[in-house]
Amino acid sequence: MKCNKVHNKLIFFLEKELSVSEMEQVQKHLNECSECALFAAEMKNTLRILDSDKVTDENPFFFTRVKARLEKQSQEEPVARPVLIRILQPVAFSIILLLGIYGGFKLGQTPKVAITDSSLSEQEMVPYWNELQDEPIESFLME
Amino acid sequence: MSDTDIIEQLKQGSELAFKKLVDTHQKLVVNTCYGLVQNREDAEDIAQDVFVEVYRNIDKFRADAKLSTWLYRIAVNRSLNHIRDNKKHKWFHSFEDEVAAKNKAVMQVSTANSDEPEYDFENKQRAIILKEAINSLPQNQKVAFTLSKYEELSYEEIAQVMDLSVSSVESLLFRAKKGLQKKLYKCYKKKCM
Numbered sequence: 001m002k003c004n005k006v007h008n009k010l011i012f013f014l015e016k017e018l019s020v021s022e023m024e025q026v027q028k029h030l031n032e033c034s035e036c037a038l039f040a041a042e043m044k045n046t047l048r049i050l051d052s053d054k055v056t057d058e059n060p061f062f063f064t065r066v067k068a069r070l071e072k073q074s075q076e077e078p079v080a081r082p083v084l085i086r087i088l089q090p091v092a093f094s095i096i097l098l099l100g101i102y103g104g105f106k107l108g109q110t111p112k113v114a115i116t117d118s119s120l121s122e123q124e125m126v127p128y129w130n131e132l133q134d135e136p137i138e139s140f141l142m143e
Numbered sequence: 144m145s146d147t148d149i150i151e152q153l154k155q156g157s158e159l160a161f162k163k164l165v166d167t168h169q170k171l172v173v174n175t176c177y178g179l180v181q182n183r184e185d186a187e188d189i190a191q192d193v194f195v196e197v198y199r200n201i202d203k204f205r206a207d208a209k210l211s212t213w214l215y216r217i218a219v220n221r222s223l224n225h226i227r228d229n230k231k232h233k234w235f236h237s238f239e240d241e242v243a244a245k246n247k248a249v250m251q252v253s254t255a256n257s258d259e260p261e262y263d264f265e266n267k268q269r270a271i272i273l274k275e276a277i278n279s280l281p282q283n284q285k286v287a288f289t290l291s292k293y294e295e296l297s298y299e300e301i302a303q304v305m306d307l308s309v310s311s312v313e314s315l316l317f318r319a320k321k322g323l324q325k326k327l328y329k330c331y332k333k334k335c336m
């Protein structure tokens with residue numbers, strides 16, 4: 001394995017994510033090449049920082065601060081808008097609902113005449129379709 | 144008290160349940176934010192907002208969902224927003240510029256404190272390089288890497304939090320590590336510290 005190939009695999013070598021044979025090849029190179037071995041050691045020391053760089057302690061005042069923030073935000077919240085929304089929203093919905101009901105009645109009434117029409121035309125359609133069945137499509141092609 | 148019990152009681156308005164939820168998951172949320180923003184104070188500040196959001200939206204929380212997944216998601220989103228807002232105030236800096244600037248700060252601190260062992264000084268430099276390298280990763284790679292390294296989540300858990308397939312997470316982590324390796328090598332060669 002060449003130096004730059006080792007450089008490309010070093011982080012995965014340190015994380016033990018290479019195949020067994022690749023692990024062996026990189027290790028073999030590191031045993032023989034002091035330059036790569038130095039970089040590998042530096043990278044190992046750098047990545048090791050992640051192991052200890054974590055929040056492990058708890059802030060005893062944390063909950064109090066969360067609560068204070070909650071209370072502060074609910075105080076700051078504008079009162080006028082929610083009230084307006086609380087009144088306007090039901091009114092708007094009621095109007096939409098009434099319009100919907102009215103529209104529904106209108107729609108339900110008008111087609112009554114149309115239905116008899118469409119049922120007639122449906123009956124007229126049936127023989128037409130039957131005729132098509134009688135006359136195979138091939139006959140058109142033959143002519 | 145299990146998470147399900149806590150949520151059930153919180154939905155009924157129990158403050159004790161909320162305290163329990165915050166106490167139980169404080170570390171998870173603060174550590175996730177810390178991994179992304181790399182500053183303890185900011186991390187705690189964001190984490191407080193995370194719990195405020197949880198409190199306000201507890202009714203929207205689905206009973207079959209995992210509480211930790213939800214917490215991770217809010218923590219990640221809020222941290223990314225914080226990073227984005229902070230970037231607006233900053234002019235573009237290259238990775239090397241950032242490292243050099245931070246290094247200068249470390250130098251000043253360490254000359255002030257002359258009996259600091261050399262080992263600590265070297266590690267401080269390494270920490271700066273590493274953090275800048277992580278910070279320069281594309282957003283999704285950074286999130287996957289942080290959840291993997293700081294919270295030690297499995298690929299499956301990261302996939303759930305990020306709403307991605309396991310293979311996408313694998314690919315993100317692969318590219319993140321490749322990117323870090325490249326940055327670390329560049330820095331090592333150029334002696335950027």
Ligand SMILES: [Zn+2]
Binds near residue numbers: 029033035036037
């Ligand atoms: Zn080599």
